[in-house]
Amino acid sequence: MKRKPVLCALAGALAAVSLYTAPIPAMNGASAASYDEGMLARVVVPVPVQVTKGVQQLVRAIPELSNRYVVYGGEVDGPGVSGVSVTFAPSAAEAETAKDRAVFDAATGNLLILDLQPQTAQKPAEITDQQAKAKASSFVASLLPVGNAYQPREVTREQGQTTVRLVRKLNNIALDDAYDAFVTLDGKGRIIAFRTFDGRLYEKVSQTGLPSPQRVISAGQAIAKYKESHPLELIYLLPSQYDGNGSVQAKLTYVVKDGIIRAPHTGSALDAFSGKRLASSQQKLQAQSVSINGTGEKWIVQSADQAKDVVRKLLRVEPNTLPLGTFTETYENGQERRFFIWGYFEEGTSDQDKRYQIGQIPSGVKPAERLHVLVEADAKTGQLLRLVMSDGVNSRLKTDKKRDWQSAEAVLKRLLPTGSSQMRIHDAGDENFTLYTADPMIDGIPVYQEDHTAEQGMYTIQVDSSTGKVKEIVVNRPAEVIAPAKAKALTEQAAVDRLLQAYPLELTYIHQTDPQTGEITWKLGYDLSFRQSEAHCFCGGESKVDLTVQVDAVTGKVIASE
Numbered sequence: 001m002k003r004k005p006v007l008c009a010l011a012g013a014l015a016a017v018s019l020y021t022a023p024i025p026a027m028n029g030a031s032a033a034s035y036d037e038g039m040l041a042r043v044v045v046p047v048p049v050q051v052t053k054g055v056q057q058l059v060r061a062i063p064e065l066s067n068r069y070v071v072y073g074g075e076v077d078g079p080g081v082s083g084v085s086v087t088f089a090p091s092a093a094e095a096e097t098a099k100d101r102a103v104f105d106a107a108t109g110n111l112l113i114l115d116l117q118p119q120t121a122q123k124p125a126e127i128t129d130q131q132a133k134a135k136a137s138s139f140v141a142s143l144l145p146v147g148n149a150y151q152p153r154e155v156t157r158e159q160g161q162t163t164v165r166l167v168r169k170l171n172n173i174a175l176d177d178a179y180d181a182f183v184t185l186d187g188k189g190r191i192i193a194f195r196t197f198d199g200r201l202y203e204k205v206s207q208t209g210l211p212s213p214q215r216v217i218s219a220g221q222a223i224a225k226y227k228e229s230h231p232l233e234l235i236y237l238l239p240s241q242y243d244g245n246g247s248v249q250a251k252l253t254y255v256v257k258d259g260i261i262r263a264p265h266t267g268s269a270l271d272a273f274s275g276k277r278l279a280s281s282q283q284k285l286q287a288q289s290v291s292i293n294g295t296g297e298k299w300i301v302q303s304a305d306q307a308k309d310v311v312r313k314l315l316r317v318e319p320n321t322l323p324l325g326t327f328t329e330t331y332e333n334g335q336e337r338r339f340f341i342w343g344y345f346e347e348g349t350s351d352q353d354k355r356y357q358i359g360q361i362p363s364g365v366k367p368a369e370r371l372h373v374l375v376e377a378d379a380k381t382g383q384l385l386r387l388v389m390s391d392g393v394n395s396r397l398k399t400d401k402k403r404d405w406q407s408a409e410a411v412l413k414r415l416l417p418t419g420s421s422q423m424r425i426h427d428a429g430d431e432n433f434t435l436y437t438a439d440p441m442i443d444g445i446p447v448y449q450e451d452h453t454a455e456q457g458m459y460t461i462q463v464d465s466s467t468g469k470v471k472e473i474v475v476n477r478p479a480e481v482i483a484p485a486k487a488k489a490l491t492e493q494a495a496v497d498r499l500l501q502a503y504p505l506e507l508t509y510i511h512q513t514d515p516q517t518g519e520i521t522w523k524l525g526y527d528l529s530f531r532q533s534e535a536h537c538f539c540g541g542e543s544k545v546d547l548t549v550q551v552d553a554v555t556g557k558v559i560a561s562e
Contacts, residue, residue, distance in 0.1 A: 048109075051104045054104040065100075070089075071087040071098065072085075081103055083105050083106055088116075101115050108202065110202045116190070118161060125189040133155065135164075136166060137164075148168065149170070152164050161186055166180065170509060174507070176510045180197060181196040182195050209522050216507065217272060225270055232492055234253075234492070235545065236448070236481070237252075246480070247479065250481050251484075252445075252488065256546065268528055271523065287446075288426070291420050292412055292421050294419060295413055295416070301338070315471075322342040322371065325340075326338070329352070337376055338379040341355060341372070342372065345360070357372075359372060360392065373389050374386070385474070385475055386472075386474045389471045396432045396433070399431065399434055399463070399466075407470050408434075408461045411473060423439065424438070424446040426454075428454050434465060436459075436461045437455065438460075438461070440477070450545075456474075458475075458476055461473055494556065498551055505529070508524075528549070547561065548561065
């Protein structure tokens with residue numbers, strides 16, 4: 001979290017009297033006039049009046065903060081929250097080192113984050129789930145505006161601390177997970193932490209915009225419809241890291257087809273009226289399963305001549321007239337990569353930095369020499385890993401997908417082992433951009449890697465939309481995949497039963513946001529009762545396979561990980 005410089009320190013809780021606030025005791029009603037005028041002049045600080053109100057509200061909820069010095073830290077910007085920071089210090093001398101802090105919304109004074117240091121107890125308090133829920137509910141109720149209601153859900157315990165999740169409900173129906181709140185207690189039963197997703201705890205939702213639950217299908221009908229929709233997909237899953245030169249053990253697992261973390265709701269939610277899948281507003285393009293006859297060619301790069309040969313055969317360009325830079329890089333996991341880079345770069349650019357400037361061709365270079373080519377290979381084995389070609393022009397012409405696939409397929413054939421290979425192909429581009437990801441299939445089951453994004457595969461091929469020529473190839477396939485037999489897997493229906501035992505369907509208000517207008521439309525659906533425990537950012541690359549909740553296809557164990 002990025003924090004701006006501290007502005008000033010105040011003694012005691014803040015009084016919301018104006019934009020300039022003075023220290024007064026929080027609980028005894030003394031007035032600011034009782035303080036020495038000279039001291040007051042030194043500590044007066046421009047604090048937003050709404051923030052002072054928020055501090056007072058928090059002190060009323062947690063009286064132990066009433067005798068603290070309040071340090072106003074200014075604005076903070078961080079993942080999932082932006083506001084103003086306040087630190088509670090035991091004394092003025094400890095103002096700079098104190099770690100108890102809170103973040104408030106600058107405009108409303110609403111508490112967004114509370115983070116107090118836990119206290120250890122020789123004999124930790126034996127707090128029952130019900131006691132923890134009661135404390136958490138009372139604390140959240142003290143923060144909420146009239147009309148907002150939160151109900152406690154699960155209680156988790158870790159390292160002597162107890163965390164309660166609270167879920168917002170309207171009409172006794174849960175709202176989707178962007179509205180959850182979390183309260184944590186330490187071993188003494190003190191409230192030490194609070195968080196809520198992007199401040200929506202305080203957001204008011206108009207009842208007029210919510211569908212009526214009077215005519216929804218029953219829970220039993222929803223379960224039947226859910227099973228009929230075939231929500232799970234069986235896949236072979238490879239670990240996020242592996243040695244591409246050896247054998248890798250795959251895991252047989254069921255995943256939710258449209259994902260758990262998918263925009264504001266799970267991809268497996270059902271419309272509560274029709275029982276049909278409540279599709280996301282951003283649906284993925286369907287992948288295609290195809291059979292390709294590989295030629296089994298070996299692409300080994302251990303010298304500049306071999307690198308040139310690979311460029312000529314796969315990219316069909318001649319790099320020989322361009323200057324060549326080459327270097328080897330060693331990584332912490334022991335891997336070594338060898339790079340060969342052709343082309344003209346800005347004067348003074350090191351060979352190691354050229355890979356970051358592919359396509360940035362200096363002015364004055366002859367038209368026939370406006371080309372960058374990169375070859376990356378495993379330095380130990382020579383196994384080809386990546387090929388990139390760029391003339392510095394990023395075309396956004398409407399492309400010919402049939403032509404593009406012919407170019408990509410011709411390259412893919414030369415990369416695959418000898419014989420017929422069944423592949424799962426997906427175009428992760430759009431009408432102006434073609435990017436194919438290709439993943440092998442074993443007995444009709446696709447093989448994916450844990451940390452791949454939607455734009456990555458065992459083979460990734462980018463095609464130039466203006467020419468139809470392949471301009472980038474990435475190979476990330478292990479030499480051998482050891483996969484458990486498909487016959488060892490539970491049936492899909494058995495896997496669905498295990499999933500629903502762990503996370504039963506729940507009637508839920510689900511909000512969908514129009515990406516162009518920002519307008520929110522509310523749906524009523526039966527959704528998996530899994531709730532996120534972390535705020536997720538949807539600004540990065542989309543995961544190829546959402547593994548937030550998965551069912552081990554051999555043991556039937558339901559695994560949740562974020």
